[in-house]
Amino acid sequence: MLAKPLTEPRLIPAPEPFWGALEDVLTRIDGIDPRRYDKTRNYLDGAVTWLSPYITHGVINTRTVAERVLDRHPAKSCYRLLYELAWREYFHRIWQENESAIFDDFYHSQAGVGSDELPLAIVNARTGIRVLDDGIHTVQQTGWMHNHMRMWVAGITCNTAHTHWKTPARWLYYHLLDGDLASNTLSWQWIAGTFSHKQYIANQDNINKYSRSKQHDTWLDVDYDTLAVMATPDVLKERVASVELPQSIPGESVPSHVDGKVALRSLWNLNPEWLSSDPDAKQVLFIEKQQVEDWPMAPHRWAFIQHWVDQLQLEVWVGSVAELEQLQSTGTDFVREEYPACSHWPGKVLDRPFHFGVPDGAYRSFSQFWKQVK
Numbered sequence: 001m002l003a004k005p006l007t008e009p010r011l012i013p014a015p016e017p018f019w020g021a022l023e024d025v026l027t028r029i030d031g032i033d034p035r036r037y038d039k040t041r042n043y044l045d046g047a048v049t050w051l052s053p054y055i056t057h058g059v060i061n062t063r064t065v066a067e068r069v070l071d072r073h074p075a076k077s078c079y080r081l082l083y084e085l086a087w088r089e090y091f092h093r094i095w096q097e098n099e100s101a102i103f104d105d106f107y108h109s110q111a112g113v114g115s116d117e118l119p120l121a122i123v124n125a126r127t128g129i130r131v132l133d134d135g136i137h138t139v140q141q142t143g144w145m146h147n148h149m150r151m152w153v154a155g156i157t158c159n160t161a162h163t164h165w166k167t168p169a170r171w172l173y174y175h176l177l178d179g180d181l182a183s184n185t186l187s188w189q190w191i192a193g194t195f196s197h198k199q200y201i202a203n204q205d206n207i208n209k210y211s212r213s214k215q216h217d218t219w220l221d222v223d224y225d226t227l228a229v230m231a232t233p234d235v236l237k238e239r240v241a242s243v244e245l246p247q248s249i250p251g252e253s254v255p256s257h258v259d260g261k262v263a264l265r266s267l268w269n270l271n272p273e274w275l276s277s278d279p280d281a282k283q284v285l286f287i288e289k290q291q292v293e294d295w296p297m298a299p300h301r302w303a304f305i306q307h308w309v310d311q312l313q314l315e316v317w318v319g320s321v322a323e324l325e326q327l328q329s330t331g332t333d334f335v336r337e338e339y340p341a342c343s344h345w346p347g348k349v350l351d352r353p354f355h356f357g358v359p360d361g362a363y364r365s366f367s368q369f370w371k372q373v374k
């Protein structure tokens with residue numbers, strides 16, 4: 001029951017892609033106002049940091065963000081930002097411990113699944129919920145999407161359209177500038193109730209409040225009791241059997257011989273300062289072809305990566321881990337940073353910086369993790 005015909009989705013204002021140098025990213029961190037962040041982060045126009053693409057690709061890390069903010073502001077005002085940074089570390093600790101198990105239903109099977117395929121209206125940004133359509137259109141065009149928008153899109157896709165989370169998670173990951181295998185996968189699972197104890201749903205009132213909009217008389221304009229038992233609305237019933245996610249992967253083949261030491265970077269380690277103490281190592285970005293075919297990324301994401309490849313003057317190799325092993329067997333000495341997606345790569349492994357430690361005790365939820373690390 002749509003009150004008005006569908007309108008063309010519009011772009012939601014997103015930050016300029018300030019892809020400058022490391023200094024520019026650090027300046028952005030130093031400009032964070034943690035009190036404003038605390039008060040406004042749930043609103044689409046709130047003072048969020050937009051740092052996630054840099055964190056995801058390892059240009060900066062959560063420890064640097066936390067330490068620089070704590071240097072400038074009293075710890076009490078930083079509480080909320082640190083809490084959110086901890087969510088990211090929590091997802092990565094879960095990934096380190098459970099490896100590929102995070103890519104399947106984690107604690108429970110998803111309840112009430114009607115389809116594995118994405119609703120066409122989601123893919124085309126034509127659900128009739130204007131804010132949602134604008135958000136989907138914006139991520140497809142720019143790669144940016146606010147956390148609350150992600151929750152709405154995932155909640156409606158999984159729990160209102162009754163779709164299994166896997167295909168939609170891969171689709172969103174493709175479009176995001178900050179697509180992170182752990183944060184994205186486990187957030188979708190948290191929303192779908194496979195990594196949490198209940199499914200997340202949002203109604204029109206919730207969307208209106210946090211987007212400061214006033215749309216009414218939509219299929220989502222119902223109370224929570226109605227929404228919880230609602231059958232898939234007509235507009236979300238048509239499905240797409242397979243969504244095209246085209247990409248063009250940059251780089252050269254892995255060479256057949258390399259002398260000496262190679263600092264082997266992954267897509268998740270584009271930190272300009274990494275290994276600056278070892279200027280003799282050849283700096284290489286290795287793209288594992290199979291991995292990016294399994295988890296493709298949109299052109300704007302590859303452009304972001306290329307910017308840092310140019311900044312860091314990296315050689316880029318595309319190929320298989322077997323080719324790296326072949327090089328290693330002929331004397332190439334690899335060093336790389338710990339990262340769960342690369343645990344099968346050869347070479348000496350250096351630790352990755354985290355702000356919070358590993359909890360001593362078991363933790364089944366974020367709150368149990370937070371209680372121990374805060």
Ligand SMILES: Cc1cc2nc3c(=O)[nH]c(=O)nc-3n(C[C@H](O)[C@H](O)[C@H](O)COP(=O)(O)OP(=O)(O)OC[C@H]3O[C@@H](n4cnc5c(N)ncnc54)[C@H](O)[C@@H]3O)c2cc1C
Pocket residue numbers: 041048049050051052053055056084085087088089091145146147148150151154173176178179180181183184185187188191
């Ligand atoms: C369905 C869904 C998919 C998501 N996919 C990703 C993803 O692919 N990559 C990704 O980095 N984040 C993901 N998130 C988490 C969160 O939405 C983003 O980290 C956040 O929106 C990034 O914007 P920001 O840098 O302005 O965040 P801010 O609010 O400014 O937070 C600062 C940093 O804290 C971390 N952070 C904040 N909120 C979260 C959160 N809820 N979970 C984990 N870390 C958080 C991020 O590293 C972020 O850059 C997802 C959330 C949902 C609900």
